[in-house]
Amino acid sequence: MNWIRITFLAGLLTQTAFSQTTNSLGITLADIPAGKFYMGSEGEGENADENPVHRVTVSKPFRMAITEITNAQFEAFDPSHKKFRGKDGFSKEDDEAVVFVSYRDATAFCEWLGKKEGKKYRLPTEAEWEYACRAGTVTDFSTGRFLSKAHLKSQKTDREQVIVSLKVGQAEANKFGLYDLHGNVEEWCSDWYGAYSAGEQKDPVGRISGLYRVTRGGSHGTPLTYLRSSNRMAMIPEDKHFQLGFRIVEGDLPVTKPLPAEPATFVYQNVSQKPFSWKKVSDTKPIFMEPIRYVNKPECTDEVPFFQHNHCPAITWCPNGDLLAAWFSTNQESGREMTILASRLRAGQQNWDKPSEFFNVPDRNMTGTSLFDDGKGTLYHMNGVETDGDWKNLAMVLRTSKDNGATWSIPSMADPEHQVRNQVIAGMSQTKEGWLVQAGDADPGPVGGTAIHVSKDGGKTWENPYPGKETPDFKEGRSGGLIAGIHAGVVQLKDGSLFALGRNNNIEAQEGSGFRMPASISKDMGKTWNYAASEFPPIAGGQRLILFRLNEGPLLVISFTHHPEETDEKKIGMTFKDSKGNSYKGYGMYAALSYDEGKTWPVKKLLTDKKERYLNGGAWTGAFEMDEKNAEPRGYLALTQSPDNLIHLISSSIHYRFNLNWLTAD
Incomplete structure (x- = not known):
């Protein structure tokens, strides 16, 4: 296996080799090497959940699909999902990113594909996703301060939906050979959503429990700020909609101990359970x-x-x-x-x-x-x-x-x-x-x-x-x-x-x-x-x-x-x-x-x-x-x-x- 060889120097990544494999379903996966990166941003207000910036080590290499899973690929697992093609006007073709998939739909696909091939497929952790997206960068986007025109698909909040193609792999790849990490459709991650922990970390896997699963990358019909490498989103696991799909990784899930569930906020604290006598x-x-x-x-x-x-x-x-x-x-x-x-x-x-x-x-x-x-x-x-x-x-x-x-x-x-x-x-x-x-x-x-x-x-x-x-x-x-x-x-x-x-x-x-x-x-x-x-x-x-x-x-x-x-x-x-x-x-x-x-x-x-x-x-x-x-x-x-x-x-x-x-x- 010819792993990509990289050198980190002053936050810059130099690519010297490249390796990909294609599985039996036609999904091409890029070899992502182990490495370190700075996760998060110094966000304020609505982006405060990106704080604090912390050094993360991804200790083992893994493979990640170079594009989001497409309609044709997902329907090999669930042919009935074809009824969602064109719903709300989106994702009609074989090579467009599949949408209207819940977290459970995405994980079921991974389990099915793993049994089919005798390999371990899963969703990426949030840290793996951001590491792979950044590909050695510390800027807002893996392309630098700006995204190319090819990435942009009505990047504003559209009350009346602007129908765009969700065909995968149309903008340039990042330095790991991955496409569509800034836009196209959001992507499920395996982590429960919760606040970051400060300090240097190794293979973080998020919280032990929660209400929402992390999604990353932003989508069409979304302002540019939500397409940044560090931006964090999440969804109720049962939810599915026209802006949300997924990509897969091959490899073992890190065995890191998850962080505890987030503490209850004040409105949930010290609530008396004594019945009240109403006069x-x-x-x-x-x-x-x-x-x-x-x-x-x-x-x-x-x-x-x-x-x-x-x-x-x-x-x-x-x-x-x-x-x-x-x-x-x-x-x-x-x-x-x-x-x-x-x-x-x-x-x-x-x-x-x-x-x-x-x-x-x-x-x-x-x-x-x-x-x-x-x-x-x-x-x-x-x-x-x-x-x-x-x-x-x-x-x-x-x-x-x-x-x-x-x-x-x-x-x-x-x-x-x-x-x-x-x-x-x-x-x-x-x-x-x-x-x-x-x-x-x-x-x-x-x-x-x-x-x-x-x-x-x-x-x-x-x-x-x-x-x-x-x-x-x-x-x-x-x-x-x-x-x-x-x-x-x-x-x-x-x-x-x-x-x-x-x-x-x-x-x-x-x-x-x-x-x-x-x-x-x-x-x-x-x-x-x-x-x-x-x-x-x-x-x-x-x-x-x-x-x-x-x-x-x-x-x-x-x-x-x-x-x-x-x-x-x-x-x-x-x-x-x-x-x-x-x-x-x-x-x-x-x-x-x-x-x-x-x-x-x-x-x-x-x-x-x-x-x-x-x-x-x-x-x-x-x-x-x-x-x-x-x-x-x-x-x-x-x-x-x-x-x-x-x-x-x-x-x-x-x-x-x-x-x-x-x-x-x-």
């Missing part, structure tokens, strides 16, 4: 407590990935008396740095904990979080997971907890298809049949409606009652398979039908009377919906409503009187009544109650205790003044009502607490 507040005097912040900037953002934009919250009560809130933190909503943070208001405490990371599939957009306590000891967490940085094509992932959120089940794919209709909205609910209902935006834009997903077996399986692809015409009297308006709130009425309110797709109640928030009714559990104008004013950007059935029975709506950016010289608001029965104009967030299943809403109240105070709603809201006639002007709302009947409402940064008696008091 009802329904029959007490009206309660409206001082608004407090639940999104608090951590003292050290290096330890918590706390970004500029914190938004899109969810909240639930826990059996131990805690409140648990989660939200996304990001620099831009269409960003891969997005992570889900969480905080607790622990039983008996007056302030929310510092935030910590709750859920994050690395380098993916994580738009949309939902939390729910079923009242029987199980917490549910549903989240969107994108392939890239946009929020159009999301899969839905579910976790459950039976210990107050101290530990959670392994993420399962509630809907494995990365597609529209899966942008999770806070507000999972349970029907009288015991079925779980989860709403998800049906379009990434400002209009397009809301889909629902239903589980009849406690979250084990989910179905979309409306499998059609067309978007209905949201006009009064028409029917269609989606709720009118995005960010919808959904409740079940006493007759078993579903009732929903949404943002945009507004409906004119009577000609010339102006547009109102759309209301949707389904009598077949979400297969079809009928639309009509509600009596509520429409809302728009930076605003998300609440529709909720209170423990005491009434339906509760919380929304906004108008949108701040839509006001002209004359300020828009709603008419309310004070304690003396006098009418006045109020502005901002209000609550409405219905005692007849949404037919009428006789109680409407501005959400303020009339005290003058300065508040900051964060996200798109920013600073505002609350007083007798002004409440929070906008925000994304989420709500839970604890067993003591106290209502907990959160906007993008603020926690409000009140009871039904306060809503109905003069």
Whole structure:
């Protein structure tokens, strides 16, 4: 065997020979020599997981496929996979990289090929992958500071996918003779994702366990920064999509002892398991407590990935008396740095904990979080997971907890298809049949409606009652398979039908009377919906409503009187009544109650205790003044009502607490 001979000098690699072999399946493998390299980068912010740079020894040579596994090669193992050719428009030809393969699919291929040839095939470790990619370089790319034009395949985040060829081996090889390590498709590695360990290492194999498997290399439809040699990505092992494939190595897996599993973040620590005694507040005097912040900037953002934009919250009560809130933190909503943070208001405490990371599939957009306590000891967490940085094509992932959120089940794919209709909205609910209902935006834009997903077996399986692809015409009297308006709130009425309110797709109640928030009714559990104008004013950007059935029975709506950016010289608001029965104009967030299943809403109240105070709603809201006639002007709302009947409402940064008696008091 003629191994490639290399000399390391001042970080440079000099190639003096070259050796490759081709196996029985036509896979060409390059001989990769043992050696040393610097792994990682001095990344900050979203790239902090590339720290610290550390010296790694790859002590034994191995062989690596010079290209990603192709359709033809994978289908020799699994002929049924041919049905994925051309899905989402990608990878139709024999010599294009195979995509739509899970981690288990990739490892099963390696096992099959190994038995077929009597050799040991496997996925590369993350260290082997970066070592082979760098091929002696320390620059961003194995080609230096820049990539050649041949490597570039729509290297930006594409909401509308740009179809490109995934044919392997079209750009120049690196100095080890390997192709497509910068782009084309991401590649599975064998490691569980976790933080690096400092110090010089030999044959590292990652963590002993985790939630995500490492992927490397970036892909088409991906900004250049994610194609760097050091960039780290990961995916839920069961996930598969149009940007992800794999390549193989031949050789024994290093026998290095893996690093321990990463420690739990603060939100999972010291969680009491003592049942809480809830004392009802329904029959007490009206309660409206001082608004407090639940999104608090951590003292050290290096330890918590706390970004500029914190938004899109969810909240639930826990059996131990805690409140648990989660939200996304990001620099831009269409960003891969997005992570889900969480905080607790622990039983008996007056302030929310510092935030910590709750859920994050690395380098993916994580738009949309939902939390729910079923009242029987199980917490549910549903989240969107994108392939890239946009929020159009999301899969839905579910976790459950039976210990107050101290530990959670392994993420399962509630809907494995990365597609529209899966942008999770806070507000999972349970029907009288015991079925779980989860709403998800049906379009990434400002209009397009809301889909629902239903589980009849406690979250084990989910179905979309409306499998059609067309978007209905949201006009009064028409029917269609989606709720009118995005960010919808959904409740079940006493007759078993579903009732929903949404943002945009507004409906004119009577000609010339102006547009109102759309209301949707389904009598077949979400297969079809009928639309009509509600009596509520429409809302728009930076605003998300609440529709909720209170423990005491009434339906509760919380929304906004108008949108701040839509006001002209004359300020828009709603008419309310004070304690003396006098009418006045109020502005901002209000609550409405219905005692007849949404037919009428006789109680409407501005959400303020009339005290003058300065508040900051964060996200798109920013600073505002609350007083007798002004409440929070906008925000994304989420709500839970604890067993003591106290209502907990959160906007993008603020926690409000009140009871039904306060809503109905003069």
